[in-house]
Amino acid sequence: xxxxxxIADMLTRIRNALRASHEVLDVPASRVKLNMVKVLKSxxxxxxxKMVSDGRHRQIRIFLRYDKDGSPVxxxxxxxxxxxxxxxxxxxxxxxxxxxxGINIVSxxxxxxxxxxxxxxxxGGEILCAVW
Numbered sequence: 538x539x540x541x542x543x544i545a546d547m548l549t550r551i552r553n554a555l556r557a558s559h560e561v562l563d564v565p566a567s568r569v570k571l572n573m574v575k576v577l578k579s580x581x582x583x584x585x586x587k588m589v590s591d592g593r594h595r596q597i598r599i600f601l602r603y604d605k606d607g608s609p610v611x612x613x614x615x616x617x618x619x620x621x622x623x624x625x626x627x628x629x630x631x632x633x634x635x636x637x638x639g640i641n642i643v644s645x646x647x648x649x650x651x652x653x654x655x656x657x658x659x660x661g662g663e664i665l666c667a668v669w
Contacts, residue, residue, distance in 0.1 A: 572649035627661035639669025
């Protein structure tokens, strides 16, 4: 069975692992997902990540981050641009997430970055997901 939206699958796996209080989760690897995880790491939403392989399949192992009281750092993660309805915005039109408390991950011509970085560089692109 083929998967129609692997990015949404990754976000759902992260959401489910956070609800179950898992420390680590594995997602099938792709270049887009790896770049999204790099943005999540640089913004402090996850502890770390690494590529693992069993010889046939590559996986991204994501180490989730929790507060001192055990609550997850990621309160919500939502897919914005979908295969059925792509969302492209210019740098002036990118909407803030929770009045600037969260981030949008934007795929630009200069690579994957947060909405703040894209606005600073004057780049627009496809808004892949929102994290808060």
